[in-house]
Each structure stands twice: as C-alpha cells, then as structure tokens.
Amino acid sequence: MSDASGGDISGEMKGEGMTVYFIGAGPGDPELLTLKAQRVISRCPVCLYAGSLVPAEVVACAPEGALVRDTATMTLDETHAQILEAHGAGQDVARVHSGDPSLYGAIAEQIRRLKADGIAYEIIPGVPAYAAAAAALGQELTVPEIAQSIVLTRMSMKSTSMPSGETLENFARTGATLAIHLGIRALREIERQLIPHYGADCPVVVAYRASWPDQLFLRGTLADIRKRVRAEKITRTALILVGPALAEIKDFRDSALYDAETPHVLRPRVRVSKA
Helix, strand or coil, X not given: CECCXXXXXXXXXXXXXXXXXXXXXXXXXXXXXXXXXXXXXXXXXXXXXXXXXXXHHHHCCCCCCCEEEECCCCCHHXXXXXXXXXXXXXXXXXXXXXXXXXXXXXXXXXXXHHHHCCCEEEEECCXXXXXHHHHHHCCCCCECCCXXXXXXXXXXXXXCCCCCCCCHHHHHCCCCEEEEECCHHHHHHHHHHHHHHHCCCCXXXXXXXXXXXXXXXXXXXXXXXXXXXXXXXXXXXXXXXXXXXXXXXXCCCCCHHHCCCCCECCECCCCCCCC
C-alpha cells in the first residue's frame, strides 16, 4: 500500500499478527473473482461478506471450518466487533465487498477503526459493475471524439448526501458517459437534470444485476427509460449508464493507438512504399 505522497505504508499497517483483507468480489459472477482474491478467501479462517450483493458462491472457497458470516443485517459496530474477536485470536479476516471496494464500498469508516485499533489491513481490487455491464453490452464506453471520460456517481436517496458541487447537472455539462449508482428509484429526477444537457433522445442503459444469472439490460432514452424500468418492475440493484457513446455508432474515427501514422516509442512510423 502507499499513501498520497507515494510512500510505502504497507509495513506500517502489516506488522506481526493478523490482517483484514478488503476484497472486491466483482459484480456477482464468481468467475470474475480475481485469482488473488480467491487465494486469500481460501485461506482466511474468518470471512465476512456483504450477502445482499455478493452471492454465497463467491465465498464458497473459504476453508473448511471457517467462520463465514453474511453482514447484510449487521451494523458497523457488529462487524468491527467480529474483527476484534478475530484479531484477539490472531485470525486473518476476508472482508468481502461487491464490485471494487474503492467505489461505494463503505470501507473508509472501517479502515478508520482498524487504524485506531492498530489492526493491519490490505485492499484487493475487484471488477466494478460498470465494467461488467459494458462487457455484457459488447461495447466500449469511451468512443473517440464522442466520449472520452466516464463519471462514476450516485444519487443521494436514503444514503449520505452528495457534496454540493457533485450534481448530475454539473457532470452533464461535460457530455461524458455517466455511470449512476443508487438511482433506479430517482429516474424522474435524473431525467429532469440530464435532458437539458444530453437531449431527450440520449441513449440510456439500465443494467440490472450485471453478470448474475438473472441479469437484465434495458436500452432506451432519457425520454422513455422510466417507462421501460417500471414495466420490468426493477426497483434495486441496477446501474444506470447515460451518454452518446452508448448509441450504436458506426461513423467515428479510429483512435490514434494503432494508427500507422501516429508513431510512439514502441512503434515507429510505418512507411508505406509507393509502387
């Protein structure tokens, strides 16, 4: 691990004794678990996983006799108490979260408590939902000269409030591809804020439980996606993608990455001989 200045802090947090591993389980498909994540889960005697978003199959590789607990009904105090118990016994803990723990993983407050108690930790990244959704859709989210940025954001709803400057309207002014979490019940408000900037016919994809066996993808526009979602009765566990890059675009320029006329350090300019 490293701090903001680039210095190594792994030694500071990982001395002798047990370690808490914050593990990104990916969007749901157990096969999207990284090799490192699987290896760590398979050797931790304590496994705490967010069962509302992480299927039990993901933690099925926990060792025989391990304590495996679904934390969906537990509070922060209760999960930390379980970690403290494991710490007292010198047992490593696999703390398994959905997607990638760096994004809405609620690990910051857990890490704050671990630091206060001098407990070592490590973060193992996972596949985020927006990446799984794009893969299932079979398309790139950054199309040359159409959209080159992705904004990962969320709606407030019953969660903590958003910082004052982080509004959909502000993000919409950039024209970037938006990946909106926790917004499936706020589609009317999303439409209100985005249509003035993207237009009513802007493509929208609602990805319900991406990579799960019952995954569902609804394509529409800002004008009609709410009607489509209502018809499917989707009320949770969905990611909303918005932006022009989601359209089936055929007329766009190739990127410079593999352009024969754009040399870089690993590939000099290709000279085309004249007949």
